[in-house]
Amino acid sequence: AAASSSRSDLDGKPIKAMTICMIGAGGFIGSHLCEKLMSETPHTVLALDVYSDKIRHLLDDAGTAAGHPWAxxxxxxxxxxxxxxxxxxxxxxxxxxxxxxxxxxxxDYNTRPLDTIYSNFIDALPVVKYCSENGKRLIHFSTCEIYGKTIGSFLPKDHPLRQDPEFYVLKEDVSPCIFGPIEKQRWSYACAKQLIERLIYAEGAENGLEFTIVRPFNWIGPRMDFIPGIDGPSEGVPRVLACFSNNLLRGEPLKLVDGGQSQRTFVYIKDAIEAVLLMIENPARANGHIFNVGNPNNEVTVKQLAEMMSEVYAKVSGERAREVPTVDVSSKEFYGEGYDDSDKRIPDMTIINKQLGWNPKTSLWDLLESTLTYQHRTYAEAIKKAIAKPIAS
Ligand code: NAD
Ligand code: UDP
Structure with missing residues (x-):
């Protein structure tokens, strides 16, 4: 069925099989995108990465796929x-x-700012250049962090305009990029991503590069990041889903940075991957566009996220929830000097709706239930062993 010739794009035209060069294919998003392309499309993927653990189930020992339907x-x-x-x-x-x-x-943004800037800007330059020079289409992953802070965040705490969507909804073609001062090195990532977006946009305008820019808004799900001390460094600090999963698996309180008052919208990785597939297969509708991809209906504060994850984890693991599920920690203690934060991230969905007819489907509760079921199944045993037998130092 995967390779059936009857698949058509949003305009009813048949979709031709293509070859996709996917850089970073071994990461969280890449692994889900590879799975989707193998199981539901006839396309070929050249998967580039320094790691392959997260796509090993799709490959054979030789790094191809003999023995799979997508061989x-x-x-x-x-x-x-x-x-x-x-x-x-x-x-x-x-x-x-x-x-x-x-x-x-x-x-990493404030502790390894040079690596962050090189990775997000300098290392992406040749990719853009090769696509432009060879007349190849590019889908580049940017970030919602490009918006930085909301305009509303600069108003006094109780100002009524803070409730006005004009002051917080993030729109691709309208909202400014608002970052903190240079000494707040948190913004090194957003700034590098912003400059590569501007470069890609300019390659489109001056040299005709066919591009699409994706701005993910907190995509989460199975295989995101790592669990410290199990499949990543013990002292490593992953993104919030993996931090909180780790705390829950170990029976520790979840750490709320600066009170956990920042707001985020979380979208299920499987919903978001549908949007990426639409971009891949509808170039006429996707080229030249920048797309927010998120779920505006799934907004919570980080504190609310912690509470919901504790509740969901108790349900899926069968373990009793802790009475004091969270503890406050300062950002300086947790991330070090130079940390700063985005206050609120509601994606405007007008452009992706109009161009690709895409909408997210999965509620926050449901996506946490399937994700934490995966985390429990994948890590609970390994954590028990690690706790029982601490590694000799
Ligand atoms: P990830 O860290 O899981 O994946 C990135 C992959 O790129 C990793 O497997 C890494 O090994 C690989 N990589 C990094 N440098 C490389 C190099 N020099 N050569 C070869 N491979 C290299 O992260 P992810 O969540 O899958 O994110 C993918 C993209 O989406 C990133 O550009 C990120 O900035 C963007 N993004 C993701 C989110 C999200 O919600 N997950 C949010 C905003 C932006
Ligand atoms: N955070 C937290 N505790 C943790 C990890 C993260 O309170 O253990 C907060 C962090 O300060 C931020 C939010 O959770 O406000 C989301 O963090 P994440 O690392 O997922 O990335 P971001 O959305 O900021 O890009």
Whole structure:
């Protein structure tokens, strides 16, 4: 069924099989996108990454896929795009390049600002250049963090205009990018992503590059980041889903940075991947556009997220919820000097709705239920062992 020729795009035209060069294919989003492309489309993926653990289930020992229904349609290339001359050839072989490669965990932005800026700007430059020079289409992953803080956040706390959507809804073609001062190195990531967006946009305007820019708003689900001490460094700090999962698995209180008052909207990875597939298969509707991809209906404060995750985890694990589920921690203590935060992130959905007819489906409760079921099934045993037998130092 996957390779059936009857699949058509949003305008009723048949979709032709294409070759996709996916950079960062071994990460969280990449692994879900590879799965989707293998199970539901006839496309071929050249999967580039330094890691392949998260897509190992799609590959055979040789990094291809013999023995799977998608045999011959996925090829893993262990490549660091910082320094590998094979990159241009792989882009040239493909119809479309998707760039997901990035350092994108907030704990790195203020502690490894040089790596962050190099990864998100300098290392993406050759990818843009090769696409532009070879007339290849590019889907580039940016971030909702590009918006920085909301305009409303600069009004006094009880000002009525803070409730006015004009002061907080984030619109691709209207909202400004508002970052903190240079010494708040948190913004090194957003600023690097902003400059590469501007460069891609300029390549489109001056040299005719066919591009789509994606701004993910907190996509979450199975395989996101790592659990410290289990499949990642013990002292590592992943994004909030994995931090809170780790606390729940270990029976520790969840840490709320600066009181957990920041607001986020979370979208289920499987909903978001549907949007990416629509972009891939509808170039005429996606080219030249920047798309917010998020779920405006799933807004919570970080504190509310912690409470909901505690409740959902108690349900899926069968363990009793803690009486004091959270503890406050200062951002300086948790992230170090130079941390700062986005206050609120509600994506405007007008453009993606109009161009691709996409809408998110899954509620926050439901997506946490399936994600925490996965976390429990994948990690609970390993955590029990790690707690029982601490590693000799
Ligand atoms: P991830 O860290 O899981 O995936 C990134 C992948 O890129 C990793 O597998 C990493 O090994 C690879 N990579 C990094 N540098 C590389 C290099 N030099 N050469 C080869 N591979 C390299 O992160 P993700 O959540 O899958 O995010 C993917 C993209 O989406 C990133 O650009 C990120 O900024 C953006 N994004 C994601 C979210 C989200 O909600 N998950 C939000 C905003 C932006
Ligand atoms: N956060 C928290 N406790 C944690 C991890 C994160 O309170 O253990 C907060 C963090 O300060 C931010 C929000 O959760 O306000 C989301 O963090 P994440 O790392 O997912 O990335 P962001 O949405 O800021 O890009």
């Amino acid at each position: 011959g349609r996925i090829h893993f290339h262990r490549i660091n795009i910082k320094h590998d001359s094979r990159l241009e050839g792989l882009i040239k072989m493909s119809d479309l390049t998707i760039n997901l490669a990035a350092i994108c965990t907030p704990a």
